[in-house]
Amino acid sequence: MRYRNIPKLGIKVSAFGLGCMRFPMKTTEDGKTEVDYPLAESIIHRAVDGGVNYLDTAFVYSNGQNEDVVGRALQGGYREKVYLATKLPTWQCEKTQDMYDLFEKQLKALRTDHIDFYLIHSLSADKWDKMKEIGVREFLDELKAKKLIRYACFSFHDSYEAFEHILNDYDWDMCQIQFNILDVNNQAGLKGLKLAGSKNIPVVIMEGLLGGKLASVPDTVQAVYDSYPEKRSAAEWAFRWLCNFDEVATVLSGVTDINMTEDNLRIFDRVYAGCMSDEELQIIDKAREEYQKRLKIGCTGCRYCMPCPQGVDIPGIFSIWNDSYKFNRPEEGKHRYASLSEANRASMCVGCGACQSVCPQNLSIPEKLREAETELS
Numbered sequence: 001m002r003y004r005n006i007p008k009l010g011i012k013v014s015a016f017g018l019g020c021m022r023f024p025m026k027t028t029e030d031g032k033t034e035v036d037y038p039l040a041e042s043i044i045h046r047a048v049d050g051g052v053n054y055l056d057t058a059f060v061y062s063n064g065q066n067e068d069v070v071g072r073a074l075q076g077g078y079r080e081k082v083y084l085a086t087k088l089p090t091w092q093c094e095k096t097q098d099m100y101d102l103f104e105k106q107l108k109a110l111r112t113d114h115i116d117f118y119l120i121h122s123l124s125a126d127k128w129d130k131m132k133e134i135g136v137r138e139f140l141d142e143l144k145a146k147k148l149i150r151y152a153c154f155s156f157h158d159s160y161e162a163f164e165h166i167l168n169d170y171d172w173d174m175c176q177i178q179f180n181i182l183d184v185n186n187q188a189g190l191k192g193l194k195l196a197g198s199k200n201i202p203v204v205i206m207e208g209l210l211g212g213k214l215a216s217v218p219d220t221v222q223a224v225y226d227s228y229p230e231k232r233s234a235a236e237w238a239f240r241w242l243c244n245f246d247e248v249a250t251v252l253s254g255v256t257d258i259n260m261t262e263d264n265l266r267i268f269d270r271v272y273a274g275c276m277s278d279e280e281l282q283i284i285d286k287a288r289e290e291y292q293k294r295l296k297i298g299c300t301g302c303r304y305c306m307p308c309p310q311g312v313d314i315p316g317i318f319s320i321w322n323d324s325y326k327f328n329r330p331e332e333g334k335h336r337y338a339s340l341s342e343a344n345r346a347s348m349c350v351g352c353g354a355c356q357s358v359c360p361q362n363l364s365i366p367e368k369l370r371e372a373e374t375e376l377s
């Protein structure tokens, strides 16, 4: 495992940050959906044994079960080996006390006496204003002074301008942004990464594979990658490109199984700042061009929009729609859509807009669902 220096904090973190958001789920005998704990535990233990020292979870992941799973799996000596990152759900904070109550629950679920990296989750300009009103800066100052958290941080989904404003509005120890080969000029983007670097604020990368979409590539993108003499997976190209940036502290990868964990351990063992040649960077430019021709909608599958009150399977529908374009298989897309329960199809959408207001990608969800319905049904 390669480690990356964070001079501001005087620590080293693994290039591979274990994203716990996409742990496998299973349905129990009584019909409940829950994290498959033995699998999640084996992923965490293998990653940490393989050198990963940064774990990322959040209050809301896995329908609220994720912190408990992570906390349980870190018992028996693993907690002491990692920097633990979790997030305060801004959309559940209406008043000052809510922040304290949520934090208390998080410590309990994680079975720890402190959080290393505590992030204000999914900030936008509006959410930052609201959080400031209820005293989030004083809250973070207090938790740091009491050593209940080590570092005050935020994760971000909004425009570059909002990012610049938030970054300058508090003494942050770290920020987490969406960044990948396709999002160079989207959200905080490359400009945001460089801005944080200029202020010596470490940057954690999320959505490095855009919810897995950059790992399973269209044939035209694969042809670009295959034109390079050394054969690498699309995931390795995407991670390699991210780690090439000096400003990047760690790259989160939301693993779903043990094979992906092993793959990542191998990939992140050979990537470092400045590892890419000009020729390799040109390969990425060409892959980006090909990719952009094929993607139908920029849904990352984060599921922040779920559950829809009408039962619409929003990320599931967008995934089918994207795949049918990405692999140029419209009939397969129609077949997959037809196999969705009628209760979960786009036609159930009543346009209430609840999903759109929480979508970090600012997607026009009801409108796009109508388009998807027309093409796939």
Ligand code: SF4
Pocket (backbone or CB within 6 Å): 308, 309, 310, 311, 312, 314, 348, 349, 350, 351, 352, 353, 354, 355, 356, 365, 366, 369
């Ligand atoms: S706009 Fe449609 S998809 Fe979104 S929450 Fe409302 S009913 Fe569900």
Ligand code: SF4
Pocket (backbone or CB within 6 Å): 298, 299, 300, 301, 302, 303, 304, 305, 306, 314, 315, 318, 358, 359, 360, 361, 362, 363, 365
């Ligand atoms: S529609 Fe938006 S909120 Fe819903 S899964 Fe996709 S990116 Fe996430």
